[in-house]
Amino acid sequence: MIPGPIDPPARLLMGPGPIAAYPSVLEALGAPLVGQYDPFMTATMNETQELYRAVWATANEATMLVDGTSRAGIEAAMVSLIRPGDRVLVPVFGRFGHLLAEIAERAMAEVHTIEVPWGQVFPVSVIEEAIVRVKPTLLALVQGDTSTTMLQPLDEVGAICAAHGVLFYSDTTASLGGNAFEADAWGLDAATAGLQKCLGGPPGSAPITLSERAVEVIRSRGRVEAGIREEGDPEATDFVRSNYFDLGMIMDYWGPRRLNHHTEATSMLYAARECARVILLEGRDAVIERHRMAGEAMLAGVRALGFVTFGDLSHKMTNVVAVEIPDGVPGDEARGAMLTDFGIEIGTSFGPLHGRVWRIGTMGYNARQDAVTTTLAALEEVLARYGVSVPAGGGVDAALDVYRA
């Protein structure tokens, strides 16, 4: 039995991501393909680099895409910057800190972690103290960890890293586009993201940007692969232990030499380009403000519905809120009712929060008033089914009040 053409049900994706793509991103995905070295293709790659320089707020030449989901970008950054035995410091404030530590360990780093309870972020002094103690070559720090909804302040971290000769890498998958991020002003050496959160695209492409200092480290490990290597090409013995994630090769492919590496994922390139274009057309700050408004409206709404929120709200990302599942409400069944009866997806949780909180996102295309209000209206209906007493229309009114203010 061969199934029919793909025909997804209508869904309003209000979880922690992936979320719905902007309509124009879906259109871009379906654009016809061109050859790998077609002048249109290389021009599109150059344009995409320039668009992402604006999104990242950087002048970094090495601003590209890694062809894979957001964790492909993370692994490319880590494996290219970490030499086996290097000390890496990972402050962990949620699941994705554990992921950075895990990837660093697989890259054969000597990994040091510090932790705060889920729902909190690190005071910058604690990070500095750990840097002084551990003396890492690399600090790997998540900006926004969807598992806890927390946003780690990064603006003072770069200067500390620079003062101690530490490379500063941040995973901005969950935060970029919906929260402030300034690669150059904040002194980032490397940052990676994914399209499926505030950038409003499908998972499968990982924007990355690298400072000159990061590029130097990567270049010192450079190697051109056998089969296309020519006289005089670099051939370091201290090479990166991955071919696919060797950022030196990826830079040679995106750069003027255009050395063949992977075959750039054309459709995902189109999508990534359109995500950045949508953001820059609306205005980078305006998009962050739209996320802030939607996040505030959702927060006001869930509070009016009587939900208890999770974590330190003064450090919450704009684009996701975690709420405790009310007593007596079966979490997965209620989420199922949201999906089945209303076509609305909200998120479950990982680790210590599993079964305890729901995560509700307002990001990318769905950082919109109507997405917020319909989600709140449906939530009210579902809570009522389980006997939770909620003021009728209270959630929606509170959200609209935020938009009216």
Place this chain on the structure above:
Amino acid sequence: MIPGPIDPPARLLMGPGPIAAYPSVLEALGAPLVGQYDPFMTATMNETQELYRAVWATANEATMLVDGTSRAGIEAAMVSLIRPGDRVLVPVFGRFGHLLAEIAERAMAEVHTIEVPWGQVFPVSVIEEAIVRVKPTLLALVQGDTSTTMLQPLDEVGAICAAHGVLFYSDTTASLGGNAFEADAWGLDAATAGLQKCLGGPPGSAPITLSERAVEVIRSRGRVEAGIREEGDPEATDFVRSNYFDLGMIMDYWGPRRLNHHTEATSMLYAARECARVILLEGRDAVIERHRMAGEAMLAGVRALGFVTFGDLSHKMTNVVAVEIPDGVPGDEARGAMLTDFGIEIGTSFGPLHGRVWRIGTMGYNARQDAVTTTLAALEEVLARYGVSVPAGGGVDAALDVYRA
């Protein structure tokens, strides 16, 4: 200056790949997204696995996609199957053999290669002799190497590997869908591909299939990542040195446990599903026959135009032919004229063939009579400009004769 929406020029892609996607694959790419654990998403993943079992001709449970381009699939297979220090045998008959050796080396294997001149394949006895001498744990063998257009016979290799206790992996990126391939009947332990050749999709998703024996090796190195690890989960110390390419984790994500790993690249999943669907609707053998016909027609056409072909034609892939650039014709300029004046792309070459041959592909959606004839007609025009004497219409007639026969 923010550029306009993506608007690619019309191109007939007749190079060695990437090629044009089937129209229905472009449509599938633009389908709306759903959540990662939406019942529609997991059902679509299951359907896609089943479709690819038919494409691979396998009953392998572990039949999935790796989220990245074809070389992501190669690296996932290699890094998951190879323990540091393992002996790996790579017969090299073109650029992509060098790539397998390079990836194995980065995975810290002890790599042994054997080589034949470009344009030839290995007699199976030579592979067996090398297996006996090297005693590898893994044989890594390209099926079709687009750099030379050669198709390595694989049908007898699996039995030899099994007799010597060697895992048998093949990279079928360039060949799958347009040339016979029988994962189970030929005794493959692992095989990987990409969508952008005979499967008729965009680059960016890598189908993979693994035998029970390969799964055992991978499971023996299994580890569930920190952050989602529970009591009793495996935690091998001999773990794979990549998180993204750890096929044990990818199996746990595609399998019934649905353990969160990467976020599956939804749009590329839709595309991969549609590629397999198109092939199975037309019939796997019928699609291979269509590639064989188009390849024969193109071969007859280029010969009638006076081109000298490259390599052992008795072992040529159906879907690509290499022709020597005639004396007096500036190769890149003539290819440029094909693109600029006719919108048709043909391919250049790598390594020892660079500047010496063009590669002309007929694959996926473009394994069609009209694509063959228009390419030949344009080639005739361009050759004439450079003073090459060709019989008028000779290339097209010869191709049509193949279709008429």
